[in-house]
Amino acid sequence: MGAGAVDTERLIRALPKVEQHVHIVGSTKPETLLWLMEKSDTKPFKTVDDVRSFFQYRDFPHFISIYCTVMACITDETQFERLTYEMLDSNAKCNVQYVEASFSAPDHVLRGLDYGKMLNAINRGVSRARNDFGVECNLRIDLVRNYGPKVGMQILDLIESKNDNIVSVDIGGSEERFPPKPYVPVFQRAKKMGLHLVAHAGEAAGPESVWEAVKQLGVERIGHGVAASTDPKLMQYLLEHGVAIEACPTSNVKTGVVKTLEKHPIKTFFQKGIKVSANTDDPSMFGTDMNNEYLQLYHRLNFTIPQLFKLTLNAIESSFLSEKHNDNLRESSTRQYQRLMNNSNK
Numbered sequence: 001m002g003a004g005a006v007d008t009e010r011l012i013r014a015l016p017k018v019e020q021h022v023h024i025v026g027s028t029k030p031e032t033l034l035w036l037m038e039k040s041d042t043k044p045f046k047t048v049d050d051v052r053s054f055f056q057y058r059d060f061p062h063f064i065s066i067y068c069t070v071m072a073c074i075t076d077e078t079q080f081e082r083l084t085y086e087m088l089d090s091n092a093k094c095n096v097q098y099v100e101a102s103f104s105a106p107d108h109v110l111r112g113l114d115y116g117k118m119l120n121a122i123n124r125g126v127s128r129a130r131n132d133f134g135v136e137c138n139l140r141i142d143l144v145r146n147y148g149p150k151v152g153m154q155i156l157d158l159i160e161s162k163n164d165n166i167v168s169v170d171i172g173g174s175e176e177r178f179p180p181k182p183y184v185p186v187f188q189r190a191k192k193m194g195l196h197l198v199a200h201a202g203e204a205a206g207p208e209s210v211w212e213a214v215k216q217l218g219v220e221r222i223g224h225g226v227a228a229s230t231d232p233k234l235m236q237y238l239l240e241h242g243v244a245i246e247a248c249p250t251s252n253v254k255t256g257v258v259k260t261l262e263k264h265p266i267k268t269f270f271q272k273g274i275k276v277s278a279n280t281d282d283p284s285m286f287g288t289d290m291n292n293e294y295l296q297l298y299h300r301l302n303f304t305i306p307q308l309f310k311l312t313l314n315a316i317e318s319s320f321l322s323e324k325h326n327d328n329l330r331e332s333s334t335r336q337y338q339r340l341m342n343n344s345n346k
Helices: 002-016 030-039 047-052 060-072 079-092 105-109 115-133 145-163 181-192 205-218 228-230 232-241 250-252 264-270 290-300 305-316 323-344
Strands: 017-022 096-103 137-142 166-170 195-201 221-224 245-249 277-278
Touching: 002 290, 002 305, 002 323, 017 079, 017 221, 017 245, 017 277, 017 290, 017 305, 030 047, 030 079, 060 105, 079 096, 079 115, 096 115, 096 166, 096 323, 105 115, 105 145, 115 137, 115 145, 137 221, 145 166, 145 181, 166 181, 181 195, 181 205, 195 205, 205 221, 205 232, 228 232, 228 264, 245 264, 250 290, 264 290, 264 305, 277 290, 277 305, 290 305, 305 323
Parallel strands: 017 096, 096 137, 137 166, 166 195, 195 221, 221 245, 245 277
Antiparallel strands: none
8 A cells, every 4th residue: 555545544543533323232332242241141152253143144134143142241230331322432432433332222121121320321421431532422213113102102201311422213123024104103202202203214124114104104314225326206205305314335235235335325415416324234243434424434445535425424413412512513523524624734
């Protein structure tokens, strides 16, 4: 690799970034998973390499099964502080300025963990990371579609009782088995509660899943959205209505949603003017981070440096920050970018 290439990679790593789509449990480092397993008296792995071998996926359903194995190792509410802090530490090392992190509350509440104690632990991790690294973080609650709308309503009850740092709700889980439409009453209530709306859609199901999410649920952002690329009318709808896409390129390759990164539609969305961002999804499980996402887009999908920074601006524009905080983040990120570009041209 020549000096110019090294300088470009250094510049990409230094770009200010924003992450919209990252799961706290999916950020569990292999070393931390061994710790969790030791605490839960579950010891199928002896080394970090064993865990990394475990994080190999045949397809999306296989990934979900492995995710559930990791989830089951969390047996104490306080463990979420470490998981959250380590997730934000990794983000800060990639110069991520702001994160909207996903917490799948029903996965753990239904296993007997206390919602309030988990939320407190997560926010302790957020506070420590803000103090130590300067990274800001808000939360979204994944209602996990597999449990059905009744459980979704119960989780909204919990959010009403304690909503510290929560800005949105989402439905992740097994998209191909649980379409969005039954969640209409849940999302209507969430909106009345002042929460922003997101849905995983177009990852493990077709464009009809995305249509349902935007038309029936009224979501502001789509998680993944890969299948939208097959429907020109849908892409035009997303553009005209300002619905953003949280693209997760490495994740989609690792779970077999797309065959190769070169076939990922993020560049198509970008060129059509849709507010698309790049995200890690479950970074430890997919062996990625935000620097890697940007570097892969540069090397394999021919994103330019200005285009990569536009992904950051898209993420800021479609974030769920207050208008004041949004403006401040855009201005500070733009100053950082301009300074980097000026220095690189000297």
